[in-house]
Amino acid sequence: MPRDLLSVRDLTTRFFTQEGQVNAVEKVSFDVEEGEVLGIVGESGSGKSVTALSLVDLVEDPGRIVTGEINYRNSELAESASENAPDAVDGDFVDVRKLPERHRRALRGPDFATIFQDPASSLNPSLPVGEQIAEAVEVQRRASANPRSTRSRTQSYGLGKFLLGTALPGQGYLTEESKARAIELLELVGIPDPAERAEALPHEYSGGMLQRAMIAQALAGEPELLIADEPTTALDVTIQAQILDILGDIQEETGMTILLITHNLGVIARMCDRVGVMYAGEIVERGSLEDVFDNPVHPYTQGLLGSIPDLESAGGRLQPIEGNVPSLLDQEMEDRCYFADRCPNAMEECLEKPPEFPGPGSPDHAAKCYLADHPYEPEQALPEDYFDDESSDTTVGRDDGKDDASGEGVSADD
Amino acid sequence: MVSDRTWRNLTVELKRSHLAKLGVVLILFILLAATFAPLLAPHDPKQTNPGEANLPPLGFSETRTESTTVMEDGEITIVEEQVQVNAQMEHPLGTDHVGRDVLSRALFGARTSLIVGIGGTALAAMFGVIVGLVSGFYGGRIDDALMRIADIMLAFPSLVLAIALTGLWGQQSESIPDPFHELGLAPDMPAEIVIPSTIIAVVALVNWVWFARVARGEALSVRNEEYVKAARSVGASDLEILWRHVLPNSLTPILVLGTIQVAAIILLESSLSFLGFSGANLSWGLDIAQGRDYLSSSWWIATVPGAAIVIAVVGINLVGDWLRDALDPGIDQGEGGV
C-alpha cells in the first residue's frame, strides 16, 4: 500500500478583485501518493493552476489561500517543526500552511519543485543556464548537509555573495561539484553536449531545450514532489513527445512523485496513474486513469472526453458541452452543482450541491454528482429553459484570466 | 468612444489615489482662474500705478528704509527714513515695481500659459500622431526616413531650438476679443485675449517628436493585431484602417503623454518668456523675469507667478499619472472570460 506524500484538505483560494470575489479553488481535497503521477485536468478557469500555485504558496495578490490544510509527509521536517510550530505537526505529517513563512519558503526546491508552462520567463536571461542549475544544486547541497538549519536552506545567492564573488573570483558561490552536477542534470534531460550547452545563455536555447533546462533545474533540488504546470502546452507535438518521454523516464528511474497539471487529456493518458478532473474550482471526479477515462460518471468528464476529435478515425459529429465556463465571481455563483446549467442530465436535486459519491471501479473513484449515486430520473429533469435567464447574460468574469493564465492558445504560429 | 469600463477604471483610481484628487483640484483651480480671469481679477493687469509700486501681499506689511534726496542750501543730503508700507486689501498679493496688481497678472498669466500649453500640445499631437501612425503602420523605408528625422530633432536641446526658431520667425501674436469684455461684464479689463501664435508653433515643433514616437510604437503593435488583418481582408483601405482601428487603439498612451506635455510646454513657454522671447505681454515667465531684479526687496513679484507655474505643472502631472494608472492596465487586453 503506497503511502501518501501529500494530503490536501479543503483547500480554498480566492481572488479579491475589483469586480468582486473570485472563488478560484473551492474546498479541494486530494492525496498524492508517493511515487505516483497524479494528473489534474481541467479547462481554463477551472482553477487547476491556482491549485498548483497554492501548494507552493505562490498565489499572487489579490489572491489568497483562505482555508485548508496541505499536509506533507516528512519525518525530519516534522521533528524540527515540533519545536517551533507544534500545531503544524501531526505524526509524520506537517501542515505546510501552519509553518512560518521562512520555513515554508525553504521547502521550495528541495521538497517541492515546480516547472511552469513558459520556460523562457522562468530563467534569468543574463546568466548561463548551467550556472542557474548549479545554483539550485548548491541550495540543495546546503540543505541536505545541514537539514535542521533553516538558515542554510533559506540562504541563497544574495547581494553580499554577489559582491564577494566579484571581488574574489576564487570565493564564488558555486563549487566545482555543483557545476559538474549541473552538467550531469543537463545530460539527464537529454541536452546534447551538456558541457558546452551549460555555458550558453537562455536565449541560445530553443523552446524545447529551455523546458528541458527547467526540468533539470527542478531536479537539482532532488525534490520529493515535482509540480508540473502545463509543462508542454507551449511546445509543438514532436517536442512535447520528447519532454513527456524524459519526464516519464526520470519518474521511472528515480521514483519521483509528480503532480501534472494540464488541459490536454492525451498528456494525462500518457503520463498519469490517477486523475482528478476540475471544473469551476472543484474536483468533480477523481479516480484511477481507467476509472475516469473508461467509466466516467460525471457528465462533465463525459462531455470533455466526447469533445475531443478522434485521431484514429474520421469523425462524425462531436458532442460538445453546450454553454460556457461559468464565471467564478462569488456573487454569481449559486449554491448548486456548478455544472447543472450545462448538464444534459440536470435534475431538480442538482440545485443542491452534491456531495462526493463513490463511483464504480477502483475504490479511489468518486464523483461530485448525484448520478454516481442513482441513475437519471427523467421525471425529475429540470425544464430546459431553467437557466436561460442566466445563460443569456453573456457577461463573463473579467478576471478569470488571472487564475489560469489563459495559456491554451499559446501556439502562436510563425 | 469611452466605454463604461474606462469610466469605472477612472473613478476607481480617483477614489483610491489622493494624489489624483489633488491633481484634479489643482487643475480645476487653474482652469477656473484662467477662464474667469476678467471677473476674478481685482484690477486691469496692465494698469500701472507708480504710486502704489512694490506693495507687499496681505500679511506681509513691512517697514522699509527709504532714502530721499534733499537739496538744502546747495548741499545735497540723503535722508534715510523708516517708512511703514502696509499691504492693501485692494492688492491682496501685492503689486510689482510699476504698481501692477500681482494677483491680476497671475490670473491673466494663466490664460497665456494654458493657451500655449493646450494649443501647443494639440498642434504637436496632431502633427506627431499623423507622422507616428504613418511611420509605424507602413514601416519599412517610410518609417526609416521619418524616424531618422525625429532622431535629429531629438538631438537638439529643446530650449535652444525654440529660441532659434523664435528668433527666426519673430514674435507674432493674434488677438481675439475677450467675451467677458464684449458682454460688458468686465469693462475695466483688457478687451482682447492675446494668442502668441509663434510661440505655439515653436513649442509644437519642438515637441511633436514625442507624440510621433509614442504613436509609432502603438501603431507598430496595433498593425499586427489580427483585427487589422481582418479589416484588410474584407477590403478596407489603409485610411479606413488607420482611422477606425489604429488611431482609436493608440489613443490611451497618446492622451497620457498629451497631459504631461501640456505641463512641459507650460514650462517651456515660461522659460522662453523669462528669456524675453514671448508673444504675449501677460505671462508668468515674463513676470518672473521682471521680478528677478527685486527678489531681495519685493520677493512676491517673482514668487507668485512661480507658485502658479508649480501649481499648474504639479496638477497636470498628477492628472497625467492618474490617467496612466487608470487607463494603462489592460484596457486593450481582451479581458473577457477565458
Add this chain to the structure above:
Amino acid sequence: MTESLLEVRDLEKHFYERDTLVDRALGGEPVSIQAVDGVSFDVREGETLGLVGESGCGKSTCGETLLRLQDPTGGTVRFDGEDVLDLSGDDLRSFRRNAQVVFQDPFSSLDPRMTVGATVRQPLDVHSVGTKAERTERVCELLERVGLSSDQYDRYPHEFSGGQRQRIGIARALALEPDFIVLDEPTSALDVSVQAQILNLLSDLQDEFDLTYLLISHDLSVIRHISDRVAVMYLGELVEVGPVADIFESPKHPYTQALLESVPRASTDERDREIETLSGDVPSPRNPPSGCRFRTRCPSVIPPEDVTIDQREYRQIMDVRERIESREVDLDSAWEYVADEQPSSGGSSLRSLLGDDVREDPFRERHAEAFVDRLEERMLDVELSGSHAQTVRSALHELCYEDWEGAASILAEEYESVCEVVSPALQDDRTHPVACHLYDQPDSVTANVADADVSAPVGDTVRTDGAESD
C-alpha cells in the same frame, strides 16, 4: 473530380531582416527568412483542405499570402481562374468579397473599441452593401446564425468569452457571403469543449453555404476531424499531400509519421503505446538545411549506396557532421580537459598556462589521442561499429589542428546522403504525393540526383517501416 477553386503554384514568401537604411549604409547584407518556400497545392470547390505543421513552419504565412494580406515574393495564386497576385482596384475588392479569413486569437481578432455589431457590419460598410437598416438586419441575422443573440449587437468584445468571440469572428467572415474561407487556427485558443462547438458550427456552415475551407492548424485531431484532404508542411515546404484517410492511416513521409506518432491519445492504452520521438529541434528558417529540410531530424536518412550502416549510427554521424560543418564544437574546453587529465605535468599549473603550452604543436601531437577520446565521449551517444568508428576518429583527429574543413570533408566524402544534396519534390499527378527520396521522385529530381553523382535509392529497395508503396 471537382474543379479547383484555388490553385497555388510555387508560392514563396521570404522576409528580410536587417534591411533598414542604416543597415544598408553600414553595408550589411539583409538576412532572408524563408517562411514559405515554393509551395504548390489546389483547393477544390466545396472541400476542406487541412494545412498542418508545427509552429514556425510557415503555414499561417502561407494562408495570409494567398489572401494577399501579405505580398508574396514569388509564385502564383489563381482563384476561380483569376490571378490573385495581379488583382488591383475593383477586382481586388471583389476577390475580398469572395475570400475571407477567421483568425486564431479571439482576443486580438476583434477591435476592443468596436461593438460587436460594428465589427460584423464592417465588411458590409466597406463594400456599401444595401441600406443602413438592411445592414443592421443582416448583422442580426448573422449573429443569430452563429449562435449569438441579436441583443448583443451593442456589446463590446471584452464582455464575451473566447468561444463567443470566435463566433463573432466567424459571423464577420460570413457577412459578405464568401465562397472560400481560410480558417487560421480557429480553435487553438479555445478549450476542448468549446472547440467542439466551433468545429460543429463550421461544418454546419460549410453545408449550408457551400463553403470551401482552407483549415490551417497544428492540431492533428482537428485536421483529421474536418478535412477532406491534408497538406503537411515542414519548414516552409510541403512534404506530403493527400486524402485525409491516406495521410492518417498510411502516412508516407517520415515527418508525417513522426508527427502522428507524437500526438498523445486520450485513451487508457496510451501509456503502453511505444513511440519513437524525433530528435532535435526544428532548424532555423534563416538557414534551412540543404536538400531535404527534414534530414537533420529524419529517422530514415538514406546512406550512400556503398555504405552499410545501422540507421541510428548513421543518424549519429550525420549529427556530428552537422556540428563540425557549423563549427559548433568547443575545442578549447576539450583541450582544457586533456590538460587537466595529465597527472605527470601537474594539471592545474599546466592549465594556467593554457593558451600557450597547450596550443603548441608538440603538446597537440602528444595528446591527440586523448583529445579525440574526449571529443568522442562528448559528441557521441551511440556506439559506432568498426570502420565507421575509425572514419569518425580520423575526422575528429583533424580537429586537433583546427582543420574544420578537413574534418568535414572526410565525413562528407564517406557519408554524403542524397537527402542533403538534392531537394525532393512532390510527385505530379498523384492523389497522395510525397516529397521524399524514399519514394519515386519526379524526373527533374532524378536528373539532379544523377548530376550530383550521389546514389539514389532504387525503386522499393529502401523503405521506412510501415510505409506503403505508391
